[in-house]
Amino acid sequence: MNTVLDIENISFGYTKDILLFDNFSLSLKAGEIKAIVGPSGVGKSTLFELILGHRKPLSGFIRSSSFSQVFQDPYSSFHPTYTVREQIKEVTSMEGYELLLEKMGLEEAFLDSLPHKLSGGQLQRCSILRALLMKPKLLLLDEPTSALDNLNQLDIMKLIVDNLEGMGVLLITHDGDLAAWCADEIVTLS
Numbered sequence: 471m472n473t474v475l476d477i478e479n480i481s482f483g484y485t486k487d488i489l490l491f492d493n494f495s496l497s498l499k500a501g502e503i504k505a506i507v508g509p510s511g512v513g514k515s516t517l518f519e520l521i522l523g524h525r526k527p528l529s530g531f532i533r534s535s536s537f538s539q540v541f542q543d544p545y546s547s548f549h550p551t552y553t554v555r556e557q558i559k560e561v562t563s564m565e566g567y568e569l570l571l572e573k574m575g576l577e578e579a580f581l582d583s584l585p586h587k588l589s590g591g592q593l594q595r596c597s598i599l600r601a602l603l604m605k606p607k608l609l610l611l612d613e614p615t616s617a618l619d620n621l622n623q624l625d626i627m628k629l630i631v632d633n634l635e636g637m638g639v640l641l642i643t644h645d646g647d648l649a650a651w652c653a654d655e656i657v658t659l660s
């Protein structure tokens with residue numbers, strides 16, 4: 471299987487004296503889901519910042535395939551003055567969106583709404599729809615289902631699990647049950 475993310479021996483800290491990562495390695499293959507868990511402040515979001523290239527490791531390297539991401543707060547992922555559809559069209563061809571729309575319990579009308587007219591859960595589904603339509607090799611999920619209730623959380627994660635097709639998923643979550651249910655491996659940061 472293809473490796474879609476390769477993190478080798480990275481070290482990183484925001485200050486010189488406190489290293490959040492010291493020789494940390496992780497690799498992810500297409501078709502795999504790994505969950506990143508650990509207490510608040512341990513560095514889970516920082517790991518994503520490093521993968522996204524917003525931060526540079528002090529040593530070691532990160533190689534990543536094409537990725538898309540879903541963050542905890544869907545309202546910060548969409549521009550407030552353009553419709554959801556306009557923003558999805560900006561980054562994807564929207565090919566095959568109708569089937570996903572139905573599977574995700576979304577309506578066409580949601581796509582033609584401005585983001586703030588939708589509930590947090592509805593907009594988060596749109597954010598996941600956009601991420602999947604981008605057909606990434608690597609999907610980065612940072613607490614993606616925290617805006618959804620328990621039943622919807624499982625439905626949405628099941629949809630992602632069932633549509634892995636050549637994609638690897640890295641999931642940050644505080645939800646141990648969700649991690650245990652969907653992940654091939656749980657990586658605990660400490």
Ligand SMILES: Nc1ncnc2c1ncn2[C@@H]1O[C@H](COP(=O)(O)OP(=O)(O)OP(=O)(O)O)[C@@H](O)[C@H]1O
Nearest residue numbers: 484485490508509510511512513514515516517644
């Ligand atoms: N821009 C920054 N400058 C300095 N320190 C930072 C910065 N961003 C985060 N930190 C610190 O780095 C540590 C890790 O933060 P990070 O957000 O990665 O943790 P986390 O595990 O994602 O936490 P949570 O579960 O609460 O979201 C924290 O101690 C945080 O205060």
